[in-house]
Amino acid sequence: MELIPTKATFAPGEAIVVEVRGAVGAVELQLWHLDRLVATTALAPGQTMAHFPAQPEGGYGVEAPGARTAVDVLEDPLERPRYGFVSHYEEGREVAGVADNVRRLHLNAVQFYDWMYRHAELLPPADLFQDSLGQTLSLATVKRLAQAVHDAGSLPIGYAAVYAAGREAWPSWREAGLCHADGSPMVFGDDYLWYVDPSNERWLAHLSGELRAALREVGFAGFHLDQYGAPKWALRRDGSVVDLASAFPALIDRLAADLPEAHLIFNNVNDFPTWATASADQDATYIEVWPPHTRLAHAAGLIDRARAFGPDKTPILAAYLSCYQGGEAPANLAERLLQATAWSHGGTALLHGEEHAVLTEAYYVDHAELGADSYAATRRSYDFAVRYGDLLFDPSAVDITRTVTGGINQEITVSAPVPVATDAEAGSLWVRVVRTVHGLVIHLIDLSSQTDDRWDSGKLPMTALEGVRVKLQRRSASAPTVRFASPDDAPAMVALEPHVDAADAVLTLPSFRSWAMVWVREEDQG
DSSP, rough: OOOEEEESSTTTTTEEEEEESSSOOOOOEEEEETTEEEEEEEEEETOOOEEEEOOOOOOEEETTTTTTEEEEEEESSGGSEEEEEEEOOTTTTOOOHHHHHHHHTTTTEEEEOOOOOOOOOOOOOSSSEOTTTSEEEEHHHHHHHHHHHTTTEEEEEEESSSSSSOOOHHHGGGGGGOOOTTTOEETTTTEEEBBBBBHHHHHHHHHHHHHHHHHHHOSSEEEEEEEOOOOOOEETSSSSSSEHHHHHHHHHHHHHOOTTSEEEOOOOOOOOHHHHHSSSSSSSSEOOOOOOOOOOOHHHHHHHHHHHHHHHHHHEEEEOOGGGOOOHHHHHHHHHHHHHHHHHOOOOOOETTTTTTTEEESSTSEEEEEEHHHHHHHHHHHHHHTHHHHHHOOOOOOOOOHHHSSSTTSSEEEEEOOOOESSOOEEEEEEEEETHHHTTEEEEOTTTTOOOOOTTSEEEEEOBOOOOEEEEOOOOOSSEEEEEOOOOOOEEEEOOOOEOOSSSSEEEEOOOOSSSEEEEGGGGGO
């Protein structure tokens, strides 16, 4: 039996509907908010749609005998973005598999990668067309995919480069081009694209018009605004300097003003220039990750910096797992650690799309297909992040790790049969403590069996980690309420009974693999 929400995200006031596939006989389903049962419903034999009443904003788990999923209710889905992709638009392609993947992984925004005719002319002259790389695409397929994504409760987001003109368009934009110090035009690739000044008024008006036409014609909900990471500054033909760190946020704000109905996501390539764009008028802070950001700690740091620059936006990392080209099982373990890192820091990662695909490089058309075991593990991770989104994506959350645990700190002590660290160190259990409006959340990411801490390297097999103990310094006469959850081993919260002495409450945790979360509430936190 399989449970699949009918929508990637539900709106406040909207009934929650879950499709039940493969059930034999009657089925009872439960809806949970964190550790609280909020609703139940039953299906008679032959029924396939389970209905729960509308719920307040938040993340929820859905449980049935032998099956589970998750849903969330959000006014703005991009408060907790789960960004996916599509990249194939052949004539007549089926779209149902894409919609199912959107629903299974709760992908509430989907980037339509390289859907367009040309970089400076988005809509094609006919339904069947060849894109700038010679692929034959169908605009009708793009439209059907956009509608399918929309019907699955997600946002279809069209790709658009913010400063690129191809060979055919370049003569029209030569005077607005970006130049090297010697006056020669800047070119991306082997005479593939020419850079146009993104602060040029004629270009801004043209780009805005192209986007508006695509919104109307295709049915996009917004746009993924791409840059290529370089240049970071350039010259105009008159010799004046263009500072891209200033031009990009101004471009974002201009497009937001011209297209107020559109969701916008700008690509900060390798963190450039996140410090300037995070506060611009867009819906999320998106960072495409490249060396020297090679370690899990670097991924965590990018999220922390982005949250500091744009506290009202959830960071999205585009961290392509090339390690999937070298072996699926080790790469899927790397994916699980990367996702645990992102979600435990209040961020997300763009990795999945199409029907069962995972990104391995920046050209999304060339992706890897996941086998059944890897896809099931991926799905458990997404379910976990949705179900416990209230704990993971609290905008007021504060990292207090190094003030309460490790070193001289005595408030929280984590002991284990492996080394314990407050940093992402290979060979250790990585501990992070976050203060949220719901109480303390202790994240435990198991790197103890690993020999490196790179996010894009296949990982060694993990066995269940046993014997982890957490000692909490008591702050009230009553024992704290403690819940435990883990994507693989305890997706539904487990109540833990602490052993209490005069000063502390001591917990022995269930065994877990890859990532576990301990939620601590004192009596005065309800």
